[in-house]
Amino acid sequence: MALKDQQLELKDQQIQRQARDIAWRDAKIEKVNFELARLKRWRFGAKTEAMDAQQRQMFEDTMAEDEAALEAQLAALRAAMPQTPESPKPPPRRPRRQALPEHLRRVEHRHEPADTHCPTPGCGRPMTRVGEDVSEKLDIVPAEFFVHRHVYGKWACRCCERLVQEPAEPEIIDGGMAASGLVAHTMISRFVDHLPYYRLETINARSRVHTPRSTLASWSGQGGAALEPLYELLKRFVLSCAVLHADETPVAMLDPGAGKTKKTYIWAYARGALDAQRGVVYDFCLGRGGQYPVAFLASTADPPTGPDADKPSSWQGTLVCDRYAGYDQALDPKAYPDRRSAACLVHARRKFDELAKAGASDVAVQAIERIARIYRVEAELGSLAADERLAVRQALARPLWDELLVWLKLQRRRVADGSTTAAAIDYSLKNWEELTRNLHDGAVPLDNNHLEQQMRCWAMGRKAWLFCGSELAGRRAAMVMSLVQSAKLNGHNPWAYLRDVLARLPTHLNSRLEELLPHRWSPTPEG
Numbered sequence: 124m125a126l127k128d129q130q131l132e133l134k135d136q137q138i139q140r141q142a143r144d145i146a147w148r149d150a151k152i153e154k155v156n157f158e159l160a161r162l163k164r165w166r167f168g169a170k171t172e173a174m175d176a177q178q179r180q181m182f183e184d185t186m187a188e189d190e191a192a193l194e195a196q197l198a199a200l201r202a203a204m205p206q207t208p209e210s211p212k213p214p215p216r217r218p219r220r221q222a223l224p225e226h227l228r229r230v231e232h233r234h235e236p237a238d239t240h241c242p243t244p245g246c247g248r249p250m251t252r253v254g255e256d257v258s259e260k261l262d263i264v265p266a267e268f269f270v271h272r273h274v275y276g277k278w279a280c281r282c283c284e285r286l287v288q289e290p291a292e293p294e295i296i297d298g299g300m301a302a303s304g305l306v307a308h309t310m311i312s313r314f315v316d317h318l319p320y321y322r323l324e325t326i327n328a329r330s331r332v333h334t335p336r337s338t339l340a341s342w343s344g345q346g347g348a349a350l351e352p353l354y355e356l357l358k359r360f361v362l363s364c365a366v367l368h369a370d371e372t373p374v375a376m377l378d379p380g381a382g383k384t385k386k387t388y389i390w391a392y393a394r395g396a397l398d399a400q401r402g403v404v405y406d407f408c409l410g411r412g413g414q415y416p417v418a419f420l421a422s423t424a425d426p427p428t429g430p431d432a433d434k435p436s437s438w439q440g441t442l443v444c445d446r447y448a449g450y451d452q453a454l455d456p457k458a459y460p461d462r463r464s465a466a467c468l469v470h471a472r473r474k475f476d477e478l479a480k481a482g483a484s485d486v487a488v489q490a491i492e493r494i495a496r497i498y499r500v501e502a503e504l505g506s507l508a509a510d511e512r513l514a515v516r517q518a519l520a521r522p523l524w525d526e527l528l529v530w531l532k533l534q535r536r537r538v539a540d541g542s543t544t545a546a547a548i549d550y551s552l553k554n555w556e557e558l559t560r561n562l563h564d565g566a567v568p569l570d571n572n573h574l575e576q577q578m579r580c581w582a583m584g585r586k587a588w589l590f591c592g593s594e595l596a597g598r599r600a601a602m603v604m605s606l607v608q609s610a611k612l613n614g615h616n617p618w619a620y621l622r623d624v625l626a627r628l629p630t631h632l633n634s635r636l637e638e639l640l641p642h643r644w645s646p647t648p649e650g
Contacts, residue, residue, distance in 0.1 A: 152200050223259050268332050293629035296345050306346045307622035309339050314603045317584040347599040349628050354602040361404045365440040366395030366566045368574035372581050376591045389581050396573030400642045401612035403577045404605045407597035413452030441465050443571050466557035467571040474547035484544045486534050493527050513565030609641040
């Protein structure tokens with residue numbers, strides 16, 4: 124009896140411990156479930172709409188990390204709980220994972236039983252392979268440094284006392300230790316991945332390679348200088364189109380004399396969004412005045428020859444831009460009669476969108492709906508030629524534009540002067556001719572979104588490296604980013620493009636330099 128009493132007491136203690144463990148796990152699971160629910164409210168709540176694109180992307184990345192961590196904790200807690208018989212549940216639906224890219228190198232691992240004889244007692248016969256299950260896991264090997272070892276043999280004729288040896292291969296940095304691939308990697312890290320040199324120095328040090336930031340900066344400077352002729356060709360190529368996008372964004376530049384930074388600007392110009400050949404070029408300028416686009420547009424793919432050779436050439440066509448007054452000088456009809464302006468419909472819509480989000484105007488909501496109808500028509504025209512696109516716009520989009528114009532004039536008479544709704548309507552009415560330029564030219568897009576997307580790299584960059592060190596550094600950054608961003612527009616890997624171009628430039632004929640432009644480039648077989 125004493126032994127049984129002792130056993131019962133031990134069982135009671137064990138039950139109490141299990142009850143405490145279950146209660147602790149239940150509380151933990153409840154807490155994790157609450158955290159998951161709160162994360163989802165944050166992720167899909169209205170407050171996230173106040174974030175800009177970069178903030179929202181960082182928020183989404185963090186939420187994904189937190190959600191995955193909480194799900195893992197929840198799975199571990201449930202696995203540790205004692206299993207109780209429950210009614211059968213359907214198996215959870217497995218998320219549909221995107222297939223891993225086919226071009227990646229596959230390292231195959233074979234997993235077969237050590238003994239392929241039947242383990243059933245009394246059988247032991249050889250088994251037959253009837254199939255296999257394949258599971259793929261994505262892995263990575265960090266960037267690997269390696270050394271090109273060039274050995275130049277010396278051959279001598281003892282009779283003639285003559286020495287023969289192959290000349291040294293030309294490199295983008297003569298006498299330096301960096302090959303074209305490393306120079307391209309440094310420039311891509313700086314101008315595409317927006318890594319300051321001190322961070323890149325630390326990253327390289329993890330591979331036990333000493334690259335002081337001054338050396339990295341020197342490589343970028345020499346690489347940028349070699350790319351300057353190609354940048355000038357890219358600028359002429361972009362300005363050879365009849366429809367050109369333009370935009371500008373501020374960038375800080377260090378002003379050592381004043382002990383602070385001052386505001387400078389990147390002006391961007393891109394070929395039309397509907398153009399078959401893509402290209403974008405950036406121009407670093409010290410200000411935002413109208414003289415900068417005037418100076419930039421005073422060049423063309425075909426400079427004047429003969430008796431007009433001394434006259435300045437000038438771009439002609441349709442400029443898609445916002446209504447910033449700095450473009451007025453470049454679009455002056457008296458000075459440039461062959462230039463036209465096309466306004467951005469997104470800018471007009473944005474003024475109504477701000478009112479709609481604030482709940483300040485029913486007119487704004489209706490305006491957004493009417494503009495959306497125009498965009499629905501345009502969404503079906505991307506693959507058409509310019510003439511076909513113009514014909515469809517005339518048939519389907521023009522009635523919507525005409526209806527929008529009548530409706531805007533009617534609403535303008537109903538709203539009070541000086542109100543925000545009146546200001547939004549006035550913006551569209553004042554710029555109606557420029558907004559409807561697409562109804563007269565099938566190559567003109569509805570908005571300037573194409574170029575605004577190409578400005579994001581500068582918005583991200585200035586948050587990483589904060590400012591340009593000098594005017595020359597700003598111009599070099601604009602030059603390199605023009606080439607790599609154009610390479611991305613044409614579907615190229617920016618590192619592969621820059622590496623191949625830097626390797627070929629020292630021996631490439633100047634007369635064939637256009638072959639290295641992003642829209643014409645094709646990698647060398649060994650590249």
